[in-house]
Amino acid sequence: MPKRTLGYRGFGLTLEVPENIGRVIRRVRRERATPTENLVVAPPPAFEVDTRDRQRRYWSEFVANASRDADAQTSETDADVVSSHPWYHTIDLLDGSVTPGRFDHRRLVPHYGLPADLRGKTALDVGSGDGFWAFELERLGAEVTSLDVETFADVDLPRALHAIFVERPVNLSFRRGFEMAHRRRGSRIKLINEPIYDLDPDEVGTFDFVHAGDILLHLRDPALALQRLRTVTAGECLIADCFDPALDALGVGPGLTRYRGGWDDVTWWTPALSTLVQMVIDAGFADVEVVTTYSLADRGSAHGPWRAVLRARP
Numbered sequence: 130m131p132k133r134t135l136g137y138r139g140f141g142l143t144l145e146v147p148e149n150i151g152r153v154i155r156r157v158r159r160e161r162a163t164p165t166e167n168l169v170v171a172p173p174p175a176f177e178v179d180t181r182d183r184q185r186r187y188w189s190e191f192v193a194n195a196s197r198d199a200d201a202q203t204s205e206t207d208a209d210v211v212s213s214h215p216w217y218h219t220i221d222l223l224d225g226s227v228t229p230g231r232f233d234h235r236r237l238v239p240h241y242g243l244p245a246d247l248r249g250k251t252a253l254d255v256g257s258g259d260g261f262w263a264f265e266l267e268r269l270g271a272e273v274t275s276l277d278v279e280t281f282a283d284v285d286l287p288r289a290l291h292a293i294f295v296e297r298p299v300n301l302s303f304r305r306g307f308e309m310a311h312r313r314r315g316s317r318i319k320l321i322n323e324p325i326y327d328l329d330p331d332e333v334g335t336f337d338f339v340h341a342g343d344i345l346l347h348l349r350d351p352a353l354a355l356q357r358l359r360t361v362t363a364g365e366c367l368i369a370d371c372f373d374p375a376l377d378a379l380g381v382g383p384g385l386t387r388y389r390g391g392w393d394d395v396t397w398w399t400p401a402l403s404t405l406v407q408m409v410i411d412a413g414f415a416d417v418e419v420v421t422t423y424s425l426a427d428r429g430s431a432h433g434p435w436r437a438v439l440r441a442r443p
């Protein structure tokens with residue numbers, strides 16, 4: 130510890146002084162200061178507010194088209210679904226045909242950290258979309274449950290956007306692609322249609338393996354969702370989600386996230402990877418490790434957003 134000598138009228142005293150003494154003294158002074166001494170009034174930094182006009186126009190148009198599509202869904206065949214569903218996943222229908230997905234995850238599978246064998250195990254896939262990962266878990270031998278919302282009404286939309294959907298309810302089924310692929314593949318996956326927030330071990334039990342892919346970014350409350358995932362995980366949970374490496378590059382540690390507000394592609398947040406890991410730990414998981422990071426572009430794009438796969442245990 131550094132030493133300081135104090136002198137007074139011929140007397141001297143040498144003291145060991147902690148290195149952060151300056152900070153301690155400043156804090157004591159601050160605590161003693163009167164409100165006017167420690168008040169700083171300054172002009173706010175410059176910023177722009179997004180009035181969301183572009184997104185409002187986009188969604189109003191979307192709702193108009195979707196109502197028409199919903200009417201057409203009532204009497205469709207499997208072939209209609211293959212050709213007209215906005216497929217997110219590229220799924221092998223096991224009859225020589227493959228769905229025209231926006232993403233093809235097949236080459237990602239060896240890097241993704243799925244267990245090699247899930248025979249005799251229970252697995253839960255949360256936010257399955259068209260079902261690519263749920264069908265993978267079934268292929269590995271698990272007894273699989275898939276949870277997803279049923280319609281737009283159950284999605285975490287920003288309030289003003291939700292109002293557009295309330296005015297013109299859209300009955301497009303989120304399970305349309307999954308149900309068709311399920312039938313065509315002869316799958317035995319059990320479907321639960323409810324929001325992730327409703328996951329309750331007293332109702333669904335706990336699972337040996339839980340997968341939640343690309344869902345946290347779509348949630349207003351990802352921290353609550355992670356807590357719900359923790360309550361139903363008995364063995365291992367694999368969480369894949371988007372992150373922004375530019376935030377990690379700032380080097381300030383966990384905590385940074387971009388707020389997006391749910392308007393574009395119902396995306397609410399893009400956290401730093403360190404924040405994502407911290408959120409998983411804060412939800413009560415232990416042994417959190419990053420299995421891989423990857424960027425998968427959708428059809429027609431050169432680059433996709435960065436995503437990370439995290440493995441976590443209770």
Ligand SMILES: C[S@@+](CC[C@H](N)C(=O)[O-])C[C@H]1O[C@@H](n2cnc3c(N)ncnc32)[C@H](O)[C@@H]1O
Pocket residue numbers: 217255256257258259261262276277278283284285303323324325326341342343344347348369
């Ligand atoms: C981008 S897709 C991800 C599909 C798949 N899990 C994957 O990793 O490729 C997001 C999925 O999350 C679902 N989802 C969105 N909000 C949800 C909520 N509150 N509860 C449950 N599922 C939700 C959507 O319906 C959609 O199927």
